[in-house]
Amino acid sequence: MSELLQRARDLLEQVGAGEEMEVFVSRGTETEVQAYQGEVENLSSSSSAEIGIRILIDGPQGARVGTAYAGSLDDEAIAEALFNARDNAHFATEDEFVAFARPDGVTAASLQLTDPAVTTTSMDDKVAMAIELEAMVRAGDTRIRQVDSANYSDYLAEAAIASTTGIAAAFDRSGSYVSVEAIASDGDEDQTGWGLSVGRAPGDLSLETAARDAIRRATRMLGAVKAPSSKGVAVFDPRTAATLWSIMGGALSGDAVVRGRSFFAGRLGEVVASELVTLIDDPTDARHFAASIYDSEGLACRRNELIRAGYLQQFVYDTVSGRRAGTASTGNAVRGGVAGSPSAGCRALQLLPGDYDQDEIFRRVGHGVFVESLTGVHSGVNPISGDFSVGITGLMIRDGVLAEPIREVTIASTLQRMLLDVMFVGSDVQWLPGTAAAQTIAIDGIVLSGS
């Protein structure tokens, strides 16, 4: 048993009469290097630990839960958190659906998500990667005027969840990233491009990919103009498509659905998308950067098919939202650190790949806009009403090939409409960081607002 799980289980002995208790402990180390002008600008190396405690009290009308957390694992901090969790529980409203997870018999996938090289690689080597990345971008094209930031970062994290309802889960993971932002200049005009590479350890990373992407995106935008307003097809590159699927994933949360806060509510079994859309959430696919063995309640993660050939198949649930919906958890409890209660969320989305590569999609689309970056996603997308309006940069597609770059324009539709209007799905899957992997997709009926 991991030491962390043992600590969590030991704490369970302090459960009071008539209570259930859940302990979530996490611990990790992080490294971050920023290079600038051939030198290290910032170098940070730290470790941290957190604990979250939830106490559940049963009553005549249902259960009540109180939560507390602490940013360290010393006895005093833990005692304070336990006291507060217990106190907080008395103030919640009794709710028949509130419960802690119980083991559900689903076997955890056997995944190796930690690469020890993340800690055995020397700091000097990590520093060298950030510095080399910056140099590659600066040297890669004469139009690169500045590299705003070239970063290397990594983490190694372990966590354990134990509860008096029988949960005992321990898991660990590592991650390693490089990212770089380039500024290209052509006289008075500046344009930016961002590149990245992700993996579980430094050896997985490709500095070339990150550098090439940043340079290509920045230089290709030079000369960008504000396009005239129009309505038609938008082709999303894998990165921007991943953002779209993450938003869709939010609306497929059973928690949002049972609370009447999703445009998918009440539509199970109906056609909600083009027949090209088969969307699954599968944290057991080790290729996915967000792959995970357990969810945030300690249940095994599993493969869930959400949309099949356009038909809405199912939502994702944690224990409480599952009970509220009259079903069970799908192993999709998520929570932002130890600080709060779990909620239901997608963790590792992927869209079934199509047949065409990106160039073939451009050819088939003929005329439209190619979207390379989105801005204002948090301010212009409403997952309840489905309204979608975001700023973009990208290039026009003319006669089946990329044409002039465009900027300072928005695209708009509704999320409902966009799913139905998917025209092509690419074969070029990219395993990106975040909750969605993605490939190029083409969507019709998009209004471009410009000059």
Add this chain to the structure above:
Amino acid sequence: MGTVILKNMSETLVQRDVVQRVLNESMGRGADFAEVFVEDRANASASLDQRRIQELSSGRSRGAGVRVVVGDTTGFAHTADLSETGLLAAARAAAAVAREGRGGVREVTLSDLVEYPSRAEVSPASVPKARKIELMMRADEVARASADAISQVQVGLADSTRRFLVANSDGVFAADEQVRTRFAVSCVATGDGGMQTGYRPLAATRGFEFLTTDAIEDAARAAAQQAITKLSARPAPSGDLPVVLAGGSGGILFHEACGHGLEADAIMKQASVYAGKVGQQVASPLVTLVDDGTMTGEWGYLAVDDEGRPGARNVLIENGILTDYMWDYLRARKEGRTSSGNGRRQSYQHLPMVRMTNTYLLAGDADAEEIVAQTPRGVYVAQLGGGQVNTATGDFVFGATAAFMIENGRITTPLRDCNLIGNGPEILRRVDAVATDFSTTPGTCGKDGQQVPVGCGQATLRLSGITIGGTAA
């Protein structure tokens, strides 16, 4: 039922002699600058959903961050271990960037501790949890009573008490206690055309004194009304139109259109369209933009910043002419000037950087209603919901969460949510009317992964044209 959450919050975080020794150790290997930042934060939050108090949560986090600067390189380490041993270990980890290894200890001379007492009148810890729940329940009732169409109400309440102590090798030694309280109501209204949302936050760098029953009821009604109004909304137009921004949340426009571009980190890396433009006309003469950390009680208020520099009122643009940028301690030190009190960090686990406090446009002398009356066709934005900017190109967006058409000088049909997009330097020149009805709004600003509370403010103003990202012709 008591609480232990603030049990130790009146104690000194770390003793002066320990701070001294940690700084000495940090400087020992030949560093140019060292700083220790110690923080103790207590958070409490509660949420109401579907007429139920879902959850109360309490959290405590304590720790210290040490940074050591050698030339242009900063080393940083943080620890949750506030013992002298823990702090010295963090100091050594941060100082590992100093490779010369000159060894020894360099004596740092600390000034007398400058303490900034909390201005909170009603400490969050003193408010019974039952009272917090009563306020949330009241907001739920009032919102639901506003109209049958209100199908969902969510209420959130959060407070934080953040004590910190900061000391550096230049002798700065300061301590502060910041209390922030936030209450927010979100409503969903359901009608024939689907669901629409309304939202109203109340947030201040104060204790519970501003959360009166009246204020909460007003917020609940406003959130409900916004959702209901949008049920009859039609798609927003697309293309360029004049836009009138109502006083208050419209301040986000300036936060995005130029605020971030005036932060010294972007300037020094030549990654801002405003670099090298001090003394030049960058905006309409109607624009006087101020970043003001001294606005007591505002969401971005700070008595002292996270580097020990007192909050200040800084004029950034005066009558359209760029006067200065915003500075943190290190970048100011490099330029041989003083920090403008804009060095902020999310927590002890983060490095400070240049951040805004309360950024606002000074009021003008036009009449708000007149501005609308003199706009034959355009869009009236009553509430903004956030934005984003690329400082290097100046292109920015901001979202309208409550907007209406202006037709023949009158506010008419409500519009569905959309983003507006523009280029900072261009849009600043298009401010062609500013009214007298100044007000402010709270927000959360994200930069390089760090979130800090900020305020925005302006009076009703008009842009002669900006691109509206709707779907209608």
